[in-house]
Amino acid sequence: MGSRKNSCSKTGETWDLETLDSSSPDSANHLEEQWLKSTRSLSDDEHSVEVVLEDSRELLSLTSPPPGREIIRYEVTVNQRNIEDICLCCGSLQVYTQHPLFEGGMCAPCKDIFLETIFLYDMDGHQSYCSICCFGKTLFICESPDCTRCYCFECVDILVGPGTSERISTMACWVCFLCLPFTRSGLLQRRRKWRHQLKAFHDLEGSNPVKMYKIVSAWKRQPVRVLNLFGKIDKELESLGFLESGSGSEEGRLKYLEDVTNVVRRDVERWGPFDLVYGSTQPLGYSCNRCPGWYMFQFHRILQYAQPPSGSQQPFFWLFMDNLLLTEDDQATATRFFQVEAVTLQDVRSRVLQNAVRVWSNIPGLKSKHSALTPKELQSLETQTRTRGKMAAQKVDLLVKTCLLPLREYFKYFSQNPLPLYK
Structure with missing residues (x-):
């Protein structure tokens, strides 16, 4: 810019x-x-x-x-x-x-x-x-x-x-x-x-059917309460100022769950209420004993438990990130369940594609500025992952932060973790 x-x-x-x-x-x-x-x-x-x-x-x-x-x-x-x-x-x-x-x-x-x-x-x-x-x-x-x-x-x-x-x-x-x-x-x-x-x-x-919430005046913004599923984003939230460093779940700011198999509605209601629900498939290069579709279905189930009552004007956001693991059938199912089209976000540095994710969310402004990945680009990412292992798999932090930036219009961010005015 x-x-x-x-x-x-x-x-x-x-x-x-x-x-x-x-x-x-x-x-x-x-x-x-x-x-x-x-x-x-x-x-x-x-x-x-x-x-x-x-x-x-x-x-x-x-x-x-x-x-x-x-x-x-x-x-x-x-x-x-x-x-x-x-x-x-x-x-x-x-x-x-x-x-x-x-x-x-x-x-x-x-x-x-x-x-x-x-x-x-x-x-x-x-x-x-x-x-x-x-x-x-x-x-x-x-x-x-x-x-x-x-x-x-x-x-x-x-x-x-x-x-x-x-x-x-x-x-x-x-x-x-x-x-x-x-x-x-x-x-x-x-x-x-x-x-x-x-x-x-x-x-x-707007052509997007997803509900938009009125942005919140700075003096009315409260600290965000996050339900974090599968992949931790506490460091990303801290770097953006949304979480006080070291607060974690002790102050009720963030609740992290890795396995939600036995979680029921009353559990989520007891832990909540929440302002943001985040979940993702496992990053490329990580081995896991669950199919990628399991993460999508479980996220959708927990999301239903966490949503505020119908008609509530309280800002409530959710985001599910797929690390390019869902099949085409799973992607179509996710679009039908979430009732919003996925967008593709790409991390391009020095004109080289470093990483990409698919995102379903109701956070405003999450429109892809890139075209869909070509088979050649997808193959290139998979090759990088095999070559660099978990280092490549951990390069989603920038894309996660890109998704969460619009929430600065809705929630308090702490001055002790300011963003630099220059990149």
């Missing part, structure tokens, strides 16, 4: 923007006073949070429409067009729906790109693409605690004001437009209850 700017320690307070009514001056003024008081108290801190606001009434001195996305500012300020009638992502006037996070429209092609990329994350823990246009080569990282969002130079210059990206580049710490207590920055107006809007957008426009 493009380079990331403003890498500093995450500091500052979290603001309750979920209930802020932009039509209420009193509420907005109260939060603004709090914010200004807080930033003044940090004025001597090298990590002070800085704010960029622009006057959206500034008019362009142009007599004809500019090319590209500059037309957004021109149409709003010169032609007085409602920004809801312009695609916020590309500037098209062929609006299909509304942008879920900010006031503005969205054309059909940009809608498809947004749905596919809004829950994609890099291993630095931040989103892979701009939260406005879902593109962008060079991105700013929001430095608000527990925020994962990024914004591209082009969006901030066009929608906030010319030269904004240069000013942000000079800041020690920058807070994004979804975290500020101010609802407007230039032409960029945050939607009220944007978390609800994002869920509604996904439910209405």
Whole structure:
């Protein structure tokens, strides 16, 4: 991905923007006073949070429409067009729906790109693409605690004001437009209850039948409770900050089961409730006395016991990972049981395929960015496994972490295990 700017320690307070009514001056003024008081108290801190606001009434001195996305500012300020009638992502006037996070429209092609990329994350823990246009080569990282969002130079210059990206580049710490207590920055107006809007957008426009949960405000997130079947992922969870180092099952954060043959419903209900259920087939290269299909069927059985009551709005996620061991019949059965298509995730380093897995899950954003494995690629992986034994079999950790990254929108992650801002 493009380079990331403003890498500093995450500091500052979290603001309750979920209930802020932009039509209420009193509420907005109260939060603004709090914010200004807080930033003044940090004025001597090298990590002070800085704010960029622009006057959206500034008019362009142009007599004809500019090319590209500059037309957004021109149409709003010169032609007085409602920004809801312009695609916020590309500037098209062929609006299909509304942008879920900010006031503005969205054309059909940009809608498809947004749905596919809004829950994609890099291993630095931040989103892979701009939260406005879902593109962008060079991105700013929001430095608000527990925020994962990024914004591209082009969006901030066009929608906030010319030269904004240069000013942000000079800041020690920058807070994004979804975290500020101010609802407007230039032409960029945050939607009220944007978390609800994002869920509604996904439910209405998404093709995936799997239920999406509303993302959770940072101040409401709780530590994740995990039921871990067959393959341990405690180290991956700790490295992502979801588990405190050494907590394990002692504090009820993680329950690991290797053999579930005799586990019944009341056992799972007694151990739970759980927020995440994870299971997998054995890695390639490991010998076991059970067929791969056994892991899939047992995972599905335990999953039924762990699911919350029907109608619950509490975020609940599950993930089953196949290390390329299930037969075609087993794969078809898994798709029918889980009611979601599998995706193939590949670990490619230096243009060499290192590993791949098939994943069934309800975690948002788990779409494969790769085509299905060819017979030649599959044979290459099997050859690597035979050559390097268990070392090759243990290379699933990166793929597991890739799958779990979107959960940062739902659960608390601990500051003593921060992800690096750079890869």
